[in-house]
Amino acid sequence: MTAPPRGFAPAEYAARTARAQAAMARAGLAGLLLTTEAEVRYFSGFHTAFWQSPTRPWFLFVPVEGKPVAIIPEIGAALMRATWLDDIRSWPAPTPGDDGISLLTELLAPLAARREALGLMKGHETHLRMPLGDYERLLAGLAGMRIADATALLRRHRMxxxxxxxxxxxxxxxxxxxxxxxxxxxxxxxxxxxxxxxxxxxxxxxxxxxxxxxxxxxxxxxxxxxxxxxxxxxxxxxxxxxxxxxxxxxxxxxxxxxxxxxxxxxxxxxxxxxxxxxxxxxxxxxxxxxxxxxxxxxxxxxxxxxxxxxxxxxxxxxxxxxxxxxxxxxxxxxxxxxxxxxxxxxxxxxxxxxxxxxxxxxxxxxxxxxxxxxxxxxxxxxxxxxxx
Amino acid sequence: MTAPPRGFAPAEYAARTARAQAAMARAGLAGLLLTTEAEVRYFSGFHTAFWQSPTRPWFLFVPVEGKPVAIIPEIGAALMRATWLDDIRSWPAPTPGDDGISLLTELLAPLAARREALGLMKGHETHLRMPLGDYERLLAGLAGMRIADATALLRRHRMxxxxxxxxxxxxxxxxxxxxxxxxxxxxxxxxxxxxxxxxxxxxxxxxxxxxxxxxxxxxxxxxxxxxxxxxxxxxxxxxxxxxxxxxxxxxxxxxxxxxxxxxxxxxxxxxxxxxxxxxxxxxxxxxxxxxxxxxxxxxxxxxxxxxxxxxxxxxxxxxxxxxxxxxxxxxxxxxxxxxxxxxxxxxxxxxxxxxxxxxxxxxxxxxxxxxxxxxxxxxxxxxxxxxx
Structure with missing residues (x-):
């Protein structure tokens, strides 16, 4: 039995992103912030066993328009550069004092300033894969940002x-x-x-x-x-x-x-x-x-x-x-x-x-x-x- | 080469719990609420591949005095009953409308009423393994509860x-x-x-x-x-x-x-x-x-x-x-x-x-x-x- 090809064509990631973006536009979301393996891989193609280690958080921001943006530990930047993404921002994780939070704040501050809504996975069968304390610090630095639950929106497509x-x-x-x-x-x-x-x-x-x-x-x-x-x-x-x-x-x-x-x-x-x-x-x-x-x-x-x-x-x-x-x-x-x-x-x-x-x-x-x-x-x- | 015995003697779990409780008393914590595999296993001995499925949350409450209390899906109750724990509370998960939240609320409401502090893992290398929306609903139902970061307290012992x-x-x-x-x-x-x-x-x-x-x-x-x-x-x-x-x-x-x-x-x-x-x-x-x-x-x-x-x-x-x-x-x-x-x-x-x-x-x-x-x-x- 012949195995199918590994990975997906860039067109598949582009199509997934376009479908989610259409749903985001209908729901009034300016973007999705994703932290879990399946969600990050779904839009980027980033595939690694490294998620086994709980030490480092990994973030993917899917804006309502344009390609997803990766905010990830430096150790994954080379692999992420091999995906269809263009905008990859990294830091030398682990850095407990700032594990991606200032990079995320810089990326999301314009949304917060415009009082836009950011979608997160908050529903059934999801969790936030980053330190809860870091999440609270991130929100504190994004005054005005509205947070919406994007679980149903994303699950509908992934099913x-x-x-x-x-x-x-x-x-x-x-x-x-x-x-x-x-x-x-x-x-x-x-x-x-x-x-x-x-x-x-x-x-x-x-x-x-x-x-x-x-x-x-x-x-x-x-x-x-x-x-x-x-x-x-x-x-x-x-x-x-x-x-x-x-x-x-x-x-x-x-x-x-x-x-x-x-x-x-x-x-x-x-x-x-x-x-x-x-x-x-x-x-x-x-x-x-x-x-x-x-x-x-x-x-x-x-x-x-x-x-x-x-x-x-x-x-x-x-x-x-x-x-x-x-x-x-x-x-x-x-x-x-x-x-x-x-x-x-x-x-x-x-x-x-x-x-x-x-x-x-x-x-x-x-x-x-x-x-x-x-x-x-x-x-x-x-x-x-x-x-x- | 002979393998060591599997599992641990109940005395080891009791000693781990006593050490953490002494630290909790010093820190003024009324208990720890744990949601991740290593932490739940550390105090209970609950060991299963079932964590691979993201569908069900699992909770362990370690009070400042007494044995830990398990709040877990019914499917795990038989295995949890084989550990050293006595108090095991379960529900037929998945139940997206109430995946353990009312059981947790019932358990923790007395702490909230006394305005006590509950320790959670919020720091470096941790995450909260439950839906973020459920966590927010839990906190909303526990007015008066103070939340403290217990990462350092617990890591010190686990290291x-x-x-x-x-x-x-x-x-x-x-x-x-x-x-x-x-x-x-x-x-x-x-x-x-x-x-x-x-x-x-x-x-x-x-x-x-x-x-x-x-x-x-x-x-x-x-x-x-x-x-x-x-x-x-x-x-x-x-x-x-x-x-x-x-x-x-x-x-x-x-x-x-x-x-x-x-x-x-x-x-x-x-x-x-x-x-x-x-x-x-x-x-x-x-x-x-x-x-x-x-x-x-x-x-x-x-x-x-x-x-x-x-x-x-x-x-x-x-x-x-x-x-x-x-x-x-x-x-x-x-x-x-x-x-x-x-x-x-x-x-x-x-x-x-x-x-x-x-x-x-x-x-x-x-x-x-x-x-x-x-x-x-x-x-x-x-x-x-x-x-x-």
């Missing part, structure tokens, strides 16, 4: 993916699917879950993933009870239900899906749980069409899960540069699904004595309906070592 | 590691050292850097790393020019200087060091650069003793690097649950080094036509001076494929 973005997500989903197809070869009874996690990560890399930032799972006799704990050294045993859920990346885009396996023949309760989740996912695939709301897709899956779903926050979400991003397949999300959204369908349920099961697939919504990006899980809970 | 923490960092440093020792076996001329990165990650996992969240590097003829770009498909060629810098993890603790290699015999400029950085690191090792200041260690390394160092922000930093954490080996950091601090020594310089070289080792400061956690790089730039 709908370009064909180039979809190609990257499809590529990492295919890598993930091949990795899950190899699980039967790397799993063995007696293997500590910790070692299986390591083997899974190695397999995903061998299949072509750049990285596996997210891997969770569980394995317990008859069914797992928790899906967010780190792996233990408990050995896999006959009778376990095993789940692995991975967010692997390629060129900065995630897949996010899971697979369940029975170690030896499973009990009826686990078989039935898997069957129900598989059918709930089918219902989600059928419901996820342009024009449907997120709530409708949620309810289509919930109707199959029934009361075993319990008090679940959501049954899927957007996917892209983040492992999880808007919209949410939840009762409270009325977002209308549109063509080229990439979504996870993630039904879950409880069964037996506090056991849970989670199933997950990734789709792209096309005009004619949902297309799977992941290789569909088999309808029946797969069994590893059945003949043992 | 000094316990023996159990040092054992974890030593373990991942040993894994990193064995991985670097295997680089000559996995590197080959003609190999795209992208594939080498993947092979390095696989090797680190095979050596026992849980994950390799951070891997950067560069390779160019005669010397690299950038250390934060993602790897390209450019094939490694004879004459290249290759650098790999990794932040691998074990049980949530990082190593952070790099190694330089010449692909075939290197030129004199690269040899001299490596020699100078190696000697700068020796000077750093000698200078990093209890009682010395970070500035003094910085200057000891800078004296060897000389003017080729350029406008460098810092030459090393703290290391632990974060790839980079305080203190900074920088001219502006007067932190006094004390026993059981874990530090990176990371001298860098420029040479030739815009080329740079970075070298890095990890140390723990003991009463008698610095002890290496990494296997010391060889004094001479190692050559791969010299006989080819």
């Amino acid at each position: 709908v993916k370009s064909e180039a973005e979809i190609a990257k997500i499809a590529h990492i989903c295919a890598i993930g699917s091949r990795t899950f197809a190899s699980v039967a070869d790397i799993v063995r009874e007696g293997q500590p879950l910790e070692d299986l996690f390591r083997a899974f990560r190695r397999a995903a890399l061998a299949q072509g993933a750049d990285d596996v930032p997210y891997l969770v799972g569980g394995a317990e006799t008859g069914g797992y009870r928790d899906v967010i704990s780190p792996p233990t050294r408990r050995p896999l045993a006959r009778g376990d239900i095993l789940m692995l859920d991975t967010g692997a990346t390629w060129d900065g885009y995630f897949c996010d899906f899971d697979r369940n396996f029975a170690i030896g023949p499973p009990g009826d309760a686990a078989r039935r749980a898997h069957d129900r989740l598989w059918r709930a996912t089918e219902a989600g695939i059928a419901a996820a069409r342009p024009g449907a709301s997120c709530r409708e897709v949620f309810r289509a899956m919930q109707a199959v899960i029934g009361e075993s779903g319990g008090d679940i926050g959501r049954l899927g979400h957007g996917l892209g540069m983040q492992l999880t991003e808007g919209p949410s397949l939840a009762a409270w999300d009325e977002t209308v699904i549109s063509e080229n959204m990439v979504l996870t369908l993630e039904p879950s349920l409880s069964y037996g004595d506090g056991r849970i099961m989670v199933h997950e697939e990734n789709i792209v919504v096309r005009a004619e309906g949902a297309a799977l990006l992941t290789e569909r899980a088999p309808p029946e809970l797969p069994v590893i070592g059945a003949a043992a | 000094v590691k316990s023996e159990a923490e040092i054992a974890k960092i030593a373990h991942i440093c040993a894994i990193g050292s064995r991985t670097f020792a295997s680089v000559a076996d996995i590197v080959r001329e003609g190999q795209p850097l992208e594939d080498l990165f993947r092979a390095f990650r696989r090797a680190a996992l095979a050596q026992g790393a849980d994950d390799v969240p951070y891997l950067v590097g560069g390779a160019e003829t005669g010397g690299y020019r950038d250390v934060i770009s993602p790897p390209t498909r450019r094939p490694l060629a004879r004459g290249d200087i290759l650098m790999l810098d990794t932040g691998a993890t074990w049980d949530g603790y990082f190593c952070d060091f790099d190694r330089n290699f010449a692909i075939g015999p290197p030129g004199d400029a690269a040899r001299r650069a490596h020699d100078r950085l190696w000697r700068a690191t020796e000077a750093g090792i000698a200078a990093a003793r209890p009682g010395a200041s970070c500035r003094e260690v910085f200057r000891a390394m800078q004296a060897v690097i000389g003017e080729s160092g350029g406008d460098i922000g810092r030459l090393g930093h703290g290391l632990g649950m974060q790839l980079t954490e305080g203190p900074s080996l920088a001219a502006w950091d007067e932190t006094v080094i004390s026993e059981n601090m874990v530090l990176t020594l990371e001298p860098s310089l420029s040479y030739g036509d815009g080329r740079i070289m970075v070298h890095e080792e990890n140390i723990v400061v003991r009463a008698e001076g610095a002890a290496l956690l990494t296997e010391r790089a060889p004094p001479e730039l190692p050559v791969i494929g010299a006989a080819a």
Whole structure:
């Protein structure tokens, strides 16, 4: 399988910027100040592992007209100069006394003087990636500036993916699917879950993933009870239900899906749980069409899960540069699904004595309906070592 | 090599909490509200990959007396109940209309009514990991509450590691050292850097790393020019200087060091650069003793690097649950080094036509001076494929 090209053409960044600028003009915003990795990369193409270090803040200002302006640590200036941006302002960070604040103040002071509105990400699923004290100092130096929440404005655009973005997500989903197809070869009874996690990560890399930032799972006799704990050294045993859920990346885009396996023949309760989740996912695939709301897709899956779903926050979400991003397949999300959204369908349920099961697939919504990006899980809970 | 135990004894969390509470009492703080992974884990032991998803906020309140209180999404409650904490309050997140805010308000309202001071992380190398809009709504509901910056208070404790923490960092440093020792076996001329990165990650996992969240590097003829770009498909060629810098993890603790290699015999400029950085690191090792200041260690390394160092922000930093954490080996950091601090020594310089070289080792400061956690790089730039 041939990998798509890395990065994006400058025209794609220009188009993203133009779309956001049109929305900014309608909303009366003079610009956006962005501080988080996905947002900065979306408009600039600046892609680096350096965000892993919390030491340095990075800023991108998207004015209502013209190209974005980068205000970044000197260590990133060479890489930023390789993007489509022209105006790159840097300082020798870290400088705790002034980590970009005077550069930002200089850039934004004219907006403040005109009492204009600056958009920030203040809403659900966002945070401000700079010291809170620096933010307060920045605002204090920008008397007259109005601050607006630009979360909805920006999310609306980011939820709908370009064909180039979809190609990257499809590529990492295919890598993930091949990795899950190899699980039967790397799993063995007696293997500590910790070692299986390591083997899974190695397999995903061998299949072509750049990285596996997210891997969770569980394995317990008859069914797992928790899906967010780190792996233990408990050995896999006959009778376990095993789940692995991975967010692997390629060129900065995630897949996010899971697979369940029975170690030896499973009990009826686990078989039935898997069957129900598989059918709930089918219902989600059928419901996820342009024009449907997120709530409708949620309810289509919930109707199959029934009361075993319990008090679940959501049954899927957007996917892209983040492992999880808007919209949410939840009762409270009325977002209308549109063509080229990439979504996870993630039904879950409880069964037996506090056991849970989670199933997950990734789709792209096309005009004619949902297309799977992941290789569909088999309808029946797969069994590893059945003949043992 | 035997791995140390995972996690920490409850007594360690109790001791950390007691130390912070004594400092809070001295500073007149009624409690700390923590939102970021390292801080929440430091006091609770709550360890999960789930932080990768930006969707859900997680809160820990550390009162000036008594055990910390967790205010967290329901999905994490089972794992939090396995920690030493007793008071765990949860809600079915995500709920964008009230993602923990009413629970926080209920918890903190008595403090606000008494006009007490709440400590938040507002300083250098921190951020607030919750929606800014939610933070503003929280404060609006807590009239009378005073907010104080607790960054210095908390960092002072986190900079000094316990023996159990040092054992974890030593373990991942040993894994990193064995991985670097295997680089000559996995590197080959003609190999795209992208594939080498993947092979390095696989090797680190095979050596026992849980994950390799951070891997950067560069390779160019005669010397690299950038250390934060993602790897390209450019094939490694004879004459290249290759650098790999990794932040691998074990049980949530990082190593952070790099190694330089010449692909075939290197030129004199690269040899001299490596020699100078190696000697700068020796000077750093000698200078990093209890009682010395970070500035003094910085200057000891800078004296060897000389003017080729350029406008460098810092030459090393703290290391632990974060790839980079305080203190900074920088001219502006007067932190006094004390026993059981874990530090990176990371001298860098420029040479030739815009080329740079970075070298890095990890140390723990003991009463008698610095002890290496990494296997010391060889004094001479190692050559791969010299006989080819």
